[in-house]
Amino acid sequence: MKMNKTILITGANSGLGKDTARQLGLKKETEKIYLACRNETKAKAAKADLEKITGRTIFEIVIMDVSNPDSVRLAVAGLKEPIDALVMNAGGMGGNSPMDITSDGVTSLFATNVLGHVVLMDELLKEKKLNKVALYAGSEGARGVEDMGMNRPALKTSSEDEFAKVIDGTFFDEKTDPMEAYGYIKYIAALWMSSEARNNPNLRLITMSPGFTSGTAVMDDLPFAKKLMFKYIMLPIVAPLKGLVHKLEKGAKRFVDGISDDSFKSGIFYASKAKRLTGQVTDQSTIFPDLNNSSYQDNANAAIHRFIK
Numbered sequence: 001m002k003m004n005k006t007i008l009i010t011g012a013n014s015g016l017g018k019d020t021a022r023q024l025g026l027k028k029e030t031e032k033i034y035l036a037c038r039n040e041t042k043a044k045a046a047k048a049d050l051e052k053i054t055g056r057t058i059f060e061i062v063i064m065d066v067s068n069p070d071s072v073r074l075a076v077a078g079l080k081e082p083i084d085a086l087v088m089n090a091g092g093m094g095g096n097s098p099m100d101i102t103s104d105g106v107t108s109l110f111a112t113n114v115l116g117h118v119v120l121m122d123e124l125l126k127e128k129k130l131n132k133v134a135l136y137a138g139s140e141g142a143r144g145v146e147d148m149g150m151n152r153p154a155l156k157t158s159s160e161d162e163f164a165k166v167i168d169g170t171f172f173d174e175k176t177d178p179m180e181a182y183g184y185i186k187y188i189a190a191l192w193m194s195s196e197a198r199n200n201p202n203l204r205l206i207t208m209s210p211g212f213t214s215g216t217a218v219m220d221d222l223p224f225a226k227k228l229m230f231k232y233i234m235l236p237i238v239a240p241l242k243g244l245v246h247k248l249e250k251g252a253k254r255f256v257d258g259i260s261d262d263s264f265k266s267g268i269f270y271a272s273k274a275k276r277l278t279g280q281v282t283d284q285s286t287i288f289p290d291l292n293n294s295s296y297q298d299n300a301n302a303a304i305h306r307f308i309k
């Protein structure tokens with residue numbers, strides 16, 4: 001186990017990000033946790049709550065909207081010291097219009113989950129502000145979750161052009177379920193992390209899914225019927241009976257372990273075992289071999305960088 005003294009967590013005001021901050025805040029070795037959030041009011045409330053729960057005053061707010069590269073650059077420029085660990089957790093279903101295109105030419109879903117995080121890591125590396133480890137919040141959706149109607153991403157060539165079409169939304173049609181697009185987007189992010197892991201052998205860069213986790217707001221952006229099904233039926237009733245969902249503490253602990261435990265190897269995407277959404281984690285390339293293809297990894301990375309000015 002390596003000690004991380006300073007950690008930055010994106011989307012730290014609620015759900016998994018906040019509980020990751022709580023668990024890390026309770027570790028004696030943690031000296032500072034940056035709560036990177038887009039909304040100052042929510043960030044202040046989370047900071048006060050975390051201080052109360054942990055009894056420590058180690059939390060500092062950084063205003064950062066990860067769907068906006070300029071906001072990310074500004075936040076990194078304002079960091080006075082390098083961080084040991086980075087948890088790229090902000091994200092979810094991309095708001096009310098996930099397939100709308102942002103001024104960077106990508107879907108909102110992609111901007112929220114991936115684009116800003118790529119800029120964040122690029123800037124931290126450029127400014128030598130990342131010392132040890134970075135973790136990206138992945139999802140089992142990236143290798144398909146048949147039980148939830150999410151098919152495994154199926155690309156024809158996995159070329160840079162094809163990944164770019166997923167990123168700018170032209171890969172999909174109007175009928176595509178944003179939950180399915182979410183799986184593709186988390187897949188591209190896992191490929192990017194593996195590509196960057198080869199580019200940065202001095203760092204440990206991993207993707208970790210929290211598993212299907214209750215007690216977060218991730219389902220709130222789904223259209224009404226889907227929200228009804230997932231938030232009020234699937235998550236609280238059906239999934240626990242089938243052992244498909246675990247509590248917030250368990251999901252966040254995967255992130256805490258991911259950054260703290262060196263046995264999680266750089267370049268690997270860890271998530272639940274095949275047909276599971278909870279329990280032990282395993283290397284997802286044993287389930288979906290495309291994740292291990294270094295050309296696909298580099299193509300995904302290059303495609304993302306087409307959209308970064």
Ligand SMILES: NC(=O)c1ccc[n+]([C@@H]2O[C@H](COP(=O)([O-])OP(=O)(O)OC[C@H]3O[C@@H](n4cnc5c(N)ncnc54)[C@H](OP(=O)(O)O)[C@@H]3O)[C@@H](O)[C@H]2O)c1
Binds near residue numbers: 012090091217
């Ligand atoms: N819960 C699950 O079952 C599950 C499973 C697999 C993966 N994940 C992943 O885990 C991560 C955390 O999800 P969660 O379940 O904890 O959801 P959540 O409760 O909705 O938390 C998401 C956090 O991200 C923040 N965020 C969203 N867009 C942002 C932006 N543009 N800039 C900065 N912050 C932004 C939100 O801030 P606001 O409060 O301002 O919206 C919130 O703090 C996501 O990446 C999600 O895809 C979750």
